[in-house]
Structure formats: structure tokens, C-alpha cells
Amino acid sequence: MEPRKLLETILVAERLKDTTRHCYTAKGRHESVAEHSWMMTLMAFFIRDEFPTVDMDKVIRMCIIHDLGECFTGDIPTFDKNQNHEKIEKILLNNWVSSLPEKYSMEMKELYKEMEERETIEAKIYKSIDSLEALIQHNISDLSTWIPKEFDLNMTYADDKVAFSDYLKLLREVIREDTIKKIKIGK
Template sequence: MEAQKLLDALLVAERLKDTTRHCYTAKGRHESVAEHSWMMTLMAFFMRDEFPKVDMDKVIRMCIIHDLGECFTGDIPTFDKNQTHEETEKNLLYNWVSSLPKRYAVEMKELYEEMAECKTMEAKIYKSIDSLEALIQHNVSDLSTWIPKEFDLNLTYADDKVAFSDYLKILRQAVREDTIKKIEAAK
């Protein structure tokens, strides 16, 4: 990629460093979207041996780009996001992606379409990691930062997303057990 095009793309992506999510860090500040994407990418890196027949480099690419639309819309928690939000984010994202050099624009659009369809193993793993990372981050954050609906969500969210994989079901159960311990310790 031409140097100035790269700098322009990074200038847009840099917004995610200051775009906060609903989750908090262990030290009590809002997590950024960039931090969420980084942790997802690290999870995918460490899961490579669990999925030897899957293109985990593709999963890592999905994790890296999955929330770039939030450069334009900010983060809207899953439980508040609706179809209108999704369409607005997709339109703004695709407009920006179209401005990138063709090779990258084509690759990113193909990845986004695969992620949206969620039919390939790579897309299913990426989607599971996205959901699990949020649950893990909630378990790391102080319980006082949770809103009431998160007590139930942290026990049930993502069960459907991990159902295709024995490994991810085990990981989901470990996260649930951490949630139960966290809630019980606060009583």
C-alpha cells in the first residue's frame, strides 16, 4: 500500500483507540474498541492448536477488522444494537473500505460478507471469540460496573455461538463458572 494511503487508513482506524465500549478494564476505566479487538486477536492466536484444520490466520484477520465500522458510529452494546444501527454502520464502513486500494477493499469486503453469513468455520470461530471476549472482560471488570441485565447475560450469552465446537463449549462453561464465582463472592 502506498505510504500516504496507509497513513490515511491508519488515521481512521486510530479512532478505535478512543472509542470506548460498555465494558470496563480491571483498573476501572472503559475498555476501548481497539483493546477488545486486540484481545480477540490474541485469543485466536492462542486457539490455533485447537482448530488445526481451520485457517486461523483468516480468523485473526476477521478479529482485527471486525469492529472498524465503529470508527464511524461508535460502539453500541449488543443488547442495544438494532437493524438500523447495523445498516448505518455497514454503509459507512463499506464507503470507507471502497476508498482503500482495490486489493484491500476486495479482501475486506469478502471477509465482512463471510463474517455476516457466519457459515464457515472461520466465521463461526471469529463470532464466538467476539462474544466470549466480552464475557471474559466483564468477569475481569469490577461487578459494580455491571448493569442489571448483565448478570443474566454473562450466564447465558454466546451459548448458541459456541454450540458447534466442543472446545468453545468448554471455554464458555469456564467463563460461566468464573461469572458464578464473581457473583457469589460479592454476596
């Protein structure tokens, strides 16, 4: 990518460093969307041996770009997001992606389509990681930062997303165990 275009592109993506999510960090500040994407990417890196036949580099690319639409809309928690929010985000993201050099624009559009359809193993793994990372972050944060609906949500969320993989089902169960302990202890 031509250097000036690269800097312009990074300038847009940099917004995610200051775009906060509903989740909190262990030290009590709001997590940024960039931090969420980074943690997802790290998770994909560390679980790649569990999926030896999967293109985990593609999963990592999906993790890196999955929330770029939030550069334009901000983060809306999954329990508040509706179809209108998703439509607006998709339009704004597509406009931006279309402005990128063709090679990157085409690759990103193909990845977003695959992620949305969730038919490939790579897209299923990416979506599982996206959901599981949010649960992990909630377990890391102080219980006082949880809103009432999150107590049930942390017990059930992502079960459907991990159903295709024994490893991810096991990871989900370990996360649930941590949630149960956290709620019992009250921290």
C-alpha cells in the first residue's frame, strides 16, 4: 500500500483505540475495541494447534478487521444492538473499505462476506473467539461493573457459537466455571 494511503487508513483504524466497549479491564477502566480485537487475535494465535487443518492466519485476519465498522458507529453492546444499527455500520464500513486500494478492498470484502455467512470453519472459529473473549473479559473485570442481565448472559452466551467444536465447547465450559466462581465470591 502506498505510504500516504497506509497512513490515512491507519488514522481511521486508530479510532478503535479510543472507542470503548461495555466491558471493563481488570483495573476498572473501559476496554477499547482495539484491545478486544487484539485479545481475540492473541487467542487465535494460541489455539491454532487445536485446529491443525484450519487456515488460522485467515482467522487472525478476521479477528483484526471484525470491528472496524465501529470506527464509524462506536460500540453497541450485543444485547442493545439491533438490525438498524447493523445496517448503518455495514453501509459506513463498506463505503470506507471501497475507498481502499483494490487488493485490500477485495480481500476485506471477501472476509466480511465469509464472516457474515459463517459457513466456513474459519468464520465459525472467529465468531466463537469474538463471543468467548467478551465472556473472558467480563470474568476478568470486577463484578461491580456487571449489569443485571450479564449474570445470566455470562452463563449462556456463545453456547450456540461453539457447538461445532469439542475444543471450543470445553473452553466455553471452563469460562462458565470461572463465571460461577466469580458470582459466588462476589468480586
